[in-house]
Amino acid sequence: MASAHSRMRCGEFRTTYQADMTIFPTPLARRVAVVSVLLLLLAPLCLDAYYLNLLIQIGYYGIAALGLNIVVGFTGQISLGHAAFFGLGAFASAWISNNSGIPVFFAIPLAGLLTMAVGLMVGIPAGRIKGLYLAIATLASQYILEDFFARAEWFTGGSAGAMASPFSIYGYEMNSDKSFFFVVLFYVVVMFIAGANLMRSRDGRAFIAVRDHYLSAEIMGINLNKYRILSFGISSFYAGIGGALFGHYLGFVSAEGFTLILSIQFLGMVIIGGLGSVMGSMLGTIFMVLLPEVMEFGVHLVGSESTALTQALAYIKEMAIGLAIILFLIFEPDGLAHRWRMIKNYWKLYPFSY
Amino acid sequence: MSENQPLLQVDNIFLSFGGVHALREVSFEVRTGELFSIIGPNGAGKTSMLNCISGRYQPNKGQISFKGNSIIGLKPNDRCKLGIGRTFQNLALFNHMSVLDNILVGRHHLLKNNFLSGSLYWLSGARKEELVHRREVEDIIDFLEIAHIRKEIAGTLSYGLRKRVELARAVALRPDLILLDEPMAGMNLEEKEDMARYIIDLNEEWGMTIIMIEHDMGVVMDISHRVMVLDFGRKICAGLPDEVMENEQVKSAYLGVGFDDEVQQADEEVV
Ligand SMILES: Nc1ncnc2c1ncn2[C@@H]1O[C@H](COP(=O)(O)OP(=O)(O)O)[C@@H](O)[C@H]1O
Ligand SMILES: [Mg+2]
Numbered sequence: 001m002a003s004a005h006s007r008m009r010c011g012e013f014r015t016t017y018q019a020d021m022t023i024f025p026t027p028l029a030r031r032v033a034v035v036s037v038l039l040l041l042l043a044p045l046c047l048d049a050y051y052l053n054l055l056i057q058i059g060y061y062g063i064a065a066l067g068l069n070i071v072v073g074f075t076g077q078i079s080l081g082h083a084a085f086f087g088l089g090a091f092a093s094a095w096i097s098n099n100s101g102i103p104v105f106f107a108i109p110l111a112g113l114l115t116m117a118v119g120l121m122v123g124i125p126a127g128r129i130k131g132l133y134l135a136i137a138t139l140a141s142q143y144i145l146e147d148f149f150a151r152a153e154w155f156t157g158g159s160a161g162a163m164a165s166p167f168s169i170y171g172y173e174m175n176s177d178k179s180f181f182f183v184v185l186f187y188v189v190v191m192f193i194a195g196a197n198l199m200r201s202r203d204g205r206a207f208i209a210v211r212d213h214y215l216s217a218e219i220m221g222i223n224l225n226k227y228r229i230l231s232f233g234i235s236s237f238y239a240g241i242g243g244a245l246f247g248h249y250l251g252f253v254s255a256e257g258f259t260l261i262l263s264i265q266f267l268g269m270v271i272i273g274g275l276g277s278v279m280g281s282m283l284g285t286i287f288m289v290l291l292p293e294v295m296e297f298g299v300h301l302v303g304s305e306s307t308a309l310t311q312a313l314a315y316i317k318e319m320a321i322g323l324a325i326i327l328f329l330i331f332e333p334d335g336l337a338h339r340w341r342m343i344k345n346y347w348k349l350y351p352f353s354y
Numbered sequence: 355m356s357e358n359q360p361l362l363q364v365d366n367i368f369l370s371f372g373g374v375h376a377l378r379e380v381s382f383e384v385r386t387g388e389l390f391s392i393i394g395p396n397g398a399g400k401t402s403m404l405n406c407i408s409g410r411y412q413p414n415k416g417q418i419s420f421k422g423n424s425i426i427g428l429k430p431n432d433r434c435k436l437g438i439g440r441t442f443q444n445l446a447l448f449n450h451m452s453v454l455d456n457i458l459v460g461r462h463h464l465l466k467n468n469f470l471s472g473s474l475y476w477l478s479g480a481r482k483e484e485l486v487h488r489r490e491v492e493d494i495i496d497f498l499e500i501a502h503i504r505k506e507i508a509g510t511l512s513y514g515l516r517k518r519v520e521l522a523r524a525v526a527l528r529p530d531l532i533l534l535d536e537p538m539a540g541m542n543l544e545e546k547e548d549m550a551r552y553i554i555d556l557n558e559e560w561g562m563t564i565i566m567i568e569h570d571m572g573v574v575m576d577i578s579h580r581v582m583v584l585d586f587g588r589k590i591c592a593g594l595p596d597e598v599m600e601n602e603q604v605k606s607a608y609l610g611v612g613f614d615d616e617v618q619q620a621d622e623e624v625v
Contacts, residue, residue, distance in 0.1 A: 017488045021481070194473035201472030201480050202465040205451070209459045212448035219408055219446075221434035221463035221527065234469060276450070 023196050040185055044178040052177040054289060059184035060245040062285040063191045065269040066278060067238025072267070073275035074199065075231035076211030077126055081138040082266045084145035085236045087258030089115045089243030091149065091156045094164035094253050104167045104248055108187075112240040118145075119236020126232055127225035142260055149255035161254030164247040180249055187245060188282075191238060196278045198234075207231050208276070268325045274335025283336040291324060292317040359422055361386045361531060361563050362407065367416035369402055369587075376402040377413065378587045384531070389557045389564045391574045394584035400567045401443055403584070404533045407565070408440045409433045420531070435463050439529030441520045443536045443567070449509030453519050456508050457494060460526025461487045491526055498522045498552060514545045521552065525560070532556065534566040538573060546570065550577055575599065 024030035044052060068082045093111035097104045122141040126134055149156045156162055166175035167183050174180050198204040206227050209217035218224050247253040265288060273284020295317050299309055332339060360383035369377040376399045384390045392400045405411040407418060409430035418425055425433055439460075448456050465487060471478035495501050498518050503511060508519055517537060524532055537553065538546045550573050556562045568574050574581060575595040582592040583604050591601045598604055 017485060017492070021484065021488065023475075197475035197480075198469060198473045201475065201484060202462060202467050203469040203472050205455055205459050206462060208451055208455070209448050209462075212450055213446050215410070216442065216446035216448070217459070218430040219410070219434060219440055220459050220523070221431045222459075223429075223431050230469065 021200070023193065023200070037185070037189060041182075044181050049177045052181050054293065056177065056181055056184050056249060058282075058286050058289045059181075059188045060242045060249065061266075061269065061289060062188060062242075062282045063245070064239045064242030065266055065273070065285045066191060066195050066281040067235040067242070068266045069270040069273075069275065069277070069281045070195070070198075070207065070238065071231045071235035073270055073277065073280075074204070074211060075207040075228065077228060077231065078131070078135045079138045079232070079235065080135055080260065080263050080267075081122065081140075081142035081145065082235070082239055083258045083260065083262035084142045084149075085115050085119055085239035086243035086246070086262065086266075087149060087253075087255065088118060088145060088236075089240030090164070090247035090253045090258075091162060091243075092240065093244030094162045094247050095155050097165050098163065104165055105169060108167075108241060108244040108248070111244040112237045115240025115243070116233045116237035119239075120229055120233035122236075123229035123232025126228045139260070142263055146255065146258065149258065156253070156255060159255075161252055162247075164251055164253055166251065167248050175251065184245055184249070187241060191241060192278060192282065195238075195281075199278060203227070203230070211276075265321065268321060270335075271325060272328045272335055274337030277335065277337035279340075280335050280337030283340070287324070287336065288321065291320055295320050360384060361388075361421060362565075363417075363419040364403075364407070365417040365419075367403070367406060367413045367418070369399075369406060369411060369413045375587045377406070380416075380584070380587070380589050382582050382589065382592055384563060384565060386530075386563055387557070387561070389553070389566065389577060389579045391578040391581045392565065392567045392584060393569070393571070393574055393581060398584040399587040400584055401535055402587075404440060404535055404565070404567065407433075408438060408533060431463075434527060434529075437528075437530035438533070439524040439527040439531070440533035441517075441524050441535060441537060443539065445513075445516050445520060447508040447516055447520055447523070449507070451508055452505055453500060453508055453511070453522075454491065454495075454504045456519055457491045457522045457526045458487065460523040461491065464528065494522050494525050497555070498525075499548075514541050517541065517549070518552075521549075525556065525562075529562065531563045531565065534564060534568075536567050536569065538568060538570055546573060553577065 022030070024033060040055070043055060047055070064082065064086050067085075068079060071077050071079050089111045092114045093104070093107045096102055096110050096114075097107035102110065122138065125137045129137060150158065152158075166173045167180060168174060174183055199208070206217070206222045209220065209222055210224060210227050210231075214224055217227075243258075269284035269288045270281055271284070272287050273282065274280025296313060299313050299316065302309070328335065362384040364383065365381050367377050367380045368375070380399075380403060382390075392403060394400055402411060406413045407420075407425075409425070409428060409432075412427070416426075420433070420436055420438065423436075425436065425438075428436075448459060451459070465483060467478065467480035467483050471480045475481050492501075495504055498521060500515065500518055500522060503515060503519075508516065511519065517540075521534070521537060524534075534553070538549050541549065553564060553566065554577055557564050566574075566578070578595055580593060581595050581598045583590050583598060583601075590603050591598060593601075
């Protein structure tokens with residue numbers, strides 16, 4: 001009978017629907033998540049700036065990656081313009097806090113909403129076109145926004161870039177790695193819980209239904225246009241929040257960072273992590289952020305004297321990312337989240353793994 | 355809606371694809387509480403007729419009224435809200451979702467939580483609402499005897515079970531009219547008997563009006579209240595099962611060509 005309960009750990013029985021509708025698939029998963037967050041709360045005490053910086057990067061990119069996963073992984077559409085929305089969030093939050101006297105604390109969610117509004121507009125063609133055409137349309141939005149960043153000096157500071165004020169609560173500035181880490185951690189926890197909740201409620205199911213079989217989704221009462229556009233909007237909201245955190249962390253936003261390359265890297269994160277998996281978005285981001293660091297470490301290990309190798313490092317990093325995406329597409333198309341489930345399935349029935 | 359008004363009225367429907375006339379001047383009506391069957395050889399236009407009712411196809415000409423109002427021009431999702439549900443001839447489940455989630459999608463138009471309240475889940479009351487609907491869905495799961503597979507991924511199930519999950523999903527819409535496109539195709543005898551029992555219960559206990567396309571003449575004659583026969587896109591007769599069986603035109607057009615080997619393969623067509 002093991003297979004009938006294959007989604008639970010051995011010997012677990014749910015007696016109420018409430019118990020069966022928890023956000024985590026098993027109590028163990030819940031414990032692991034809670035313990036991880038508790039350990040991360042201690043991270044600023046034990047880790048140096050280098051590692052904190054990596055964790056912060058994983059945080060804001062992870063939020064944006066979850067947004068991209070909503071549109072690509074869950075709704076089955078394509079977006080090549082995610083980096084531009086990430087940038088829009090960064091500029092918007094900086095601009096709002098610099099020009100309106102609204103504190104950064106509120107500017108970040110407002111920037112998310114503004115980015116969402118633009119995302120909804122860009123999503124309008126998505127209601128009508130699919131596949132390659134949609135890819136081109138979102139590519140166009142990437143370039144249009146990039147162009148806007150370069151021209152709209154009032155908003156972005158043009159080629160000079162824009163200063164972004166530090167995050168502060170009650171006059172206490174959180175601009176060090178140690179303190180900003182908590183801000184990012186807070187947002188990661190909130191956004192990922194919200195994302196997981198979305199996917200187990202009405203509109204999240206509608207997204208997946210549109211992806212899996214849009215004709216029968218429509219027969220089930222789902223308005224295809226509305227949900228195709230909405231998923232772009234929500235995805236942009238996540239990108240905007242991630243970008244805003246990025247801006248206030250660096251203290252400075254410049255347009256060069258938000259190119260097509262970053263859009264592709266976001267796609268890499270959700271492909272590697274697992275399309276249509278909330279946790280996969282985080283796993284893929286961790287992978288993509290750490291990969292260049294590991295490459296750098298490796299290069300220094302084998303060839304600290306070889307200048308040729310150190311000089312080639314920049315290329316090696318970029319090629320490694322491309323190679324990772326290709327290898328995942330070939331060998332692990334369901335991503336890290338899937339691999340993780342397989343390992344879990346193996347262990348949870350241990351020793352009766354067959 | 356007056357007492358005598360039919361639940362569904364189909365008037366003089368024409369539908370063609372390029373040169374192919376899928377439907378020609380088809381008219382019929384279905385009354386509240388009826389179990390109405392459509393039969394006819396492959397390619398006769400049966401699925402096309404259901405597609406016109408559910409909104410997948412727009413007829414070139416003709417009128418379709420549901421509960422007294424024209425539904426021509428309405429999108430499928432709007433017809434769903436009016437109370438029309440359906441299953442597909444070629445399975446159309448959400449293959450990567452669990453059985454439970456597939457059926458919960460059927461509650462879409464009855465649920466009120468949205469992306470915002472859904473994301474806030476506990477804070478917004480979405481959880482409470484989902485729970486209420488979960489109970490409703492569990493009733494359907496019990497009725498269709500699929501409790502043991504509720505957590506399975508739909509795409510991994512056997513054909514017979516998938517057909518049953520599709521029925522569950524359509525029932526979850528709580529439609530007044532449910533359209534079943536070959537609900538027993540490809541099933542073994544035991545599965546067919548189960549399915550026939552579910553359909554009768556849906557009609558008698560759950561009060562759903564049913565339009566069913568089915569090739570198994572035994573089942574059709576046993577459980578239908580009325581039967582309509584289509585051939586080459588035309589309605590050639592309609593009436594009580596016994597009357598239809600006796601009709602000469604039906605015998606030559608349909609029953610003549612292999613009454614007994616009705617196990618026809620579902621052709622490759624768009625649902
Ligand atoms: N989407 C479509 N495009 C072109 N031809 C179609 C389409 N749908 C149905 N047809 C044609 O209409 C006719 C009736 O098909 P259908 O309604 O599926 O028959 P049945 O369900 O009775 O087997 C067939 O000739 C079929 O090829
Ligand atoms: Mg058919």
